[in-house]
Amino acid sequence: MKVRKSLRLAVNILVHSKLRSWLTIIGIVIGIAAVVAIVSIGAGLQQDVESHLGGLGADLITISPGGGRASAGFRGPPGHEQGSTATSTDAENLTKKDVQVLQSVDGVALIQATVSGQGEVYYLGEKASVSIEGVDPLVWKEMTTSELASGRFLGPSDYNVVIVGNSIAENTFKQPLTVNRMITIEDKPFRIVGILQESGGFGGDDRSIIMPIDAARDTLEDVGEEEFDSITIKAANTDDVEQIMEEAEQKLLISRHLTEDTKDFRISSSQSTLETMSDITQTISSFLTAIAAVSLLVGSVGIANTMFTSVLEKTKEIGIMKAIGAKNGDIMMIFLLNSAIVGLVGGLLGIGLGTGISSLLPLLGMGIMGMGGAGMTTVITPLLLIGALLLSMGIGMAAGVIPAYRASKLKPVDALRYE
Amino acid sequence: MESHLIKLENVWKIYQMGDVQVPALRGIDLEVEKGEFLAIAGSSGSGKSTMMNLIGCLDLPSKGRIFLGGNDIASFGESQLAQIRGRKIGFVFQQFNLIPTLTALENVMLPLEFQDVDTSKARKKALEILNLVGLSDRVHHLPSQLSGGQQQRVAIARALAVDPEIILADEPTGNLDSKTGAFIMDLLSGVHREDSKSVIMVTHDFHLVKRADRIVYLKDGEIERIEHNHKEQGGA
Ligand SMILES: Nc1ncnc2c1ncn2[C@@H]1O[C@H](COP(=O)(O)OP(=O)(O)OP(=O)(O)O)[C@@H](O)[C@H]1O
Ligand SMILES: [Mg+2]
Numbered sequence: 001m002k003v004r005k006s007l008r009l010a011v012n013i014l015v016h017s018k019l020r021s022w023l024t025i026i027g028i029v030i031g032i033a034a035v036v037a038i039v040s041i042g043a044g045l046q047q048d049v050e051s052h053l054g055g056l057g058a059d060l061i062t063i064s065p066g067g068g069r070a071s072a073g074f075r076g077p078p079g080h081e082q083g084s085t086a087t088s089t090d091a092e093n094l095t096k097k098d099v100q101v102l103q104s105v106d107g108v109a110l111i112q113a114t115v116s117g118q119g120e121v122y123y124l125g126e127k128a129s130v131s132i133e134g135v136d137p138l139v140w141k142e143m144t145t146s147e148l149a150s151g152r153f154l155g156p157s158d159y160n161v162v163i164v165g166n167s168i169a170e171n172t173f174k175q176p177l178t179v180n181r182m183i184t185i186e187d188k189p190f191r192i193v194g195i196l197q198e199s200g201g202f203g204g205d206d207r208s209i210i211m212p213i214d215a216a217r218d219t220l221e222d223v224g225e226e227e228f229d230s231i232t233i234k235a236a237n238t239d240d241v242e243q244i245m246e247e248a249e250q251k252l253l254i255s256r257h258l259t260e261d262t263k264d265f266r267i268s269s270s271q272s273t274l275e276t277m278s279d280i281t282q283t284i285s286s287f288l289t290a291i292a293a294v295s296l297l298v299g300s301v302g303i304a305n306t307m308f309t310s311v312l313e314k315t316k317e318i319g320i321m322k323a324i325g326a327k328n329g330d331i332m333m334i335f336l337l338n339s340a341i342v343g344l345v346g347g348l349l350g351i352g353l354g355t356g357i358s359s360l361l362p363l364l365g366m367g368i369m370g371m372g373g374a375g376m377t378t379v380i381t382p383l384l385l386i387g388a389l390l391l392s393m394g395i396g397m398a399a400g401v402i403p404a405y406r407a408s409k410l411k412p413v414d415a416l417r418y419e
Numbered sequence: 420m421e422s423h424l425i426k427l428e429n430v431w432k433i434y435q436m437g438d439v440q441v442p443a444l445r446g447i448d449l450e451v452e453k454g455e456f457l458a459i460a461g462s463s464g465s466g467k468s469t470m471m472n473l474i475g476c477l478d479l480p481s482k483g484r485i486f487l488g489g490n491d492i493a494s495f496g497e498s499q500l501a502q503i504r505g506r507k508i509g510f511v512f513q514q515f516n517l518i519p520t521l522t523a524l525e526n527v528m529l530p531l532e533f534q535d536v537d538t539s540k541a542r543k544k545a546l547e548i549l550n551l552v553g554l555s556d557r558v559h560h561l562p563s564q565l566s567g568g569q570q571q572r573v574a575i576a577r578a579l580a581v582d583p584e585i586i587l588a589d590e591p592t593g594n595l596d597s598k599t600g601a602f603i604m605d606l607l608s609g610v611h612r613e614d615s616k617s618v619i620m621v622t623h624d625f626h627l628v629k630r631a632d633r634i635v636y637l638k639d640g641e642i643e644r645i646e647h648n649h650k651e652q653g654g655a
Contacts, residue, residue, distance in 0.1 A: 001532055
């Protein structure tokens with residue numbers, strides 16, 4: 001018998017099946033929904049990480065003080081350390097000498113040394129504590145991936161002017177900050193010359209104020225002359241990043257009279273940070289997917305159970321079909337397709353539910369892993385949907401194999417006698 | 420080869436019930452000719468259904484041999500047996516045995532679909548036969564929406580759909596009143612006469628038995644006697 005006809009019979013069985021058998025679909029629905037939602041969250045995380053970190057360029061290497069800390073993964077993106085002054089006071093700060101040493105490393109295109117810290121900002125009678133970054137205006141303009149929403153970049157002769165991150169400009173004060181407004185930082189007046197575009201939740205300069213490094217030194221406490229809170233290297237060639245990192249580390253160790261064990265600085269690249277982040281999101285997704293898989297397994301056992309019952313209930317009909325010429329393969333096909341359709345229907349409903357959940361999650365504004373409260377992104381690709389459908393169909397079929405085989409092996413006389 | 424359509428040679432069927440062996444058929448020898456109308460009679464439990472199931476390839480004998488068109492059915496594999504059931508034999512059961520979730524038309528089309536007949540051809544053929552059994556106005560009804568007699572007519576239509584050589588009817592009128600039963604009988608003897616199909620029918624009904632060419636009386640799994648009915652044949 002042709003598959004199309006077996007399919008018709010399989011659908012006929014399904015259409016006439018009892019509510020009880022439909023209920024077992026729920027296991028698959030929930031499992032597939034969970035898989036779709038989880039994978040879409042995972043893909044969203046991945047995308048967030050990539051767009052916000054990867055946007056900074058794969059050619060950036062960051063050196064920051066505080067080597068005692070083993071994990072560099074979560075300290076934020078290179079060159080844009082936020083709130084890192086807390087640790088930078090503990091460790092020996094980076095110095096002008098370090099910058100000079102790094103300049104001698106092969107393959108370095110640009111070096112940016114920055115100072116950073118928290119500063120009290122006053123605006124129209126309101127006060128807020130904001131992270132301040134002092135940068136070399138010319139180099140920063142070259143290296144940053146942030147773009148201006150309005151105004152201009154810092155110039156070489158600028159002193160008491162700032163560029164404000166999007167989030168601070170829009171949300172920190174009742175009145176939004178705009179270009180040419182004056183603000184007071186640590187009792188000093190500054191004029192806003194530029195507002196940055198929103199860079200997204202993770203990393204970026206959304207929650208920073210950027211000013212010339214000289215002004216930052218005069219404004220921030222705890223920043224010694226000739227000292228820096230971080231140094232960012234832009235590699236001339238992306239392929240050399242690894243090698244530059246190694247050479248920079250060796251040279252810094254020598255010039256700072258340190259060994260591997262007493263190392264008091266960290267070197268990370270946007271690439272390595274990206275990889276760490278990816279690893280973490282990957283781990284989280286696989287863990288959640290494993291949970292979803294368990295629910296799928298339970299669902300498939302449910303379907304198998306229903307199929308066994310269905311075969312039992314249909315014993316007489318199987319006998320009839322065999323009496324009028326059905327081959328074992330025909331019976332097998334009918335019941336296998338039947339359970340595949342059950343899986344497919346479960347998959348479709350699950351995809352609907354999962355897509356619903358995954359599109360609702362960002363609306364809840366759930367911030368995951370302190371991602372700047374920008375909400376989470378979920379990504380649903382056609383591949384995910386097709387994969388989920390195939391998976392649900394496969395599960396349905398797998399669950400139906402044994403019952404279908406049993407059905408096909410029934411002896412016609414015995415099946416006919418069954419009441 | 421040509422002589423006998425069906426031949427049973429010392430056929431035994433022994434059912435194993437736990438430790439007990441129940442012999443349902445004990446050494447049956449029988450030949451059925453092409454185009455013959457054979458009736459099988461006998462008391463309940465005498466082995467009539469067992470014999471029908473064996474002839475219909477729904478089961479295999481415990482001992483002895485059954486030949487269909489000269490071939491020993493024991494030599495066939497499962498799928499070949501299925502093919503014989505599907506092409507050469509049409510079953511009519513006492514319980515009608517229609518698929519409850521399929522309409523009359525779909526039930527009649529089903530054996531054709533198992534034979535990979537084109538859907539449109541199968542449909543045409545099924546409608547034709549349903550018309551023949553007088554059910555053209557009921558083709559889209561489910562079995563549950565039909566009377567017993569109508570259901571049995573659908574079952575006969577289904578048995579005829581593949582144009583089989585042999586019709587096996589196990590008490591086809593057993594669940595019907597005598598008037599409806601007579602109608603079913605007319606149908607069966609009609610196909611026997613007009614299409615010269617072999618019809619083997621189990622019945623308790625003394626009146627129906629008289630329509631057959633031969634009557635085989637079974638008793639305790641053995642053939643007690645065989646009667647010949649010549650006059651009916653001549654009348655037709
Ligand atoms: N599957 C089976 N297992 C065990 N014994 C069986 C089985 N099928 C039939 N029998 C036995 O075989 C004998 C013949 O049964 P069969 O159904 O052929 O009788 P029958 O002549 O058709 O009777 P009835 O007129 O009541 O239908 C009976 O004694 C029955 O109990
Ligand atoms: Mg019987």
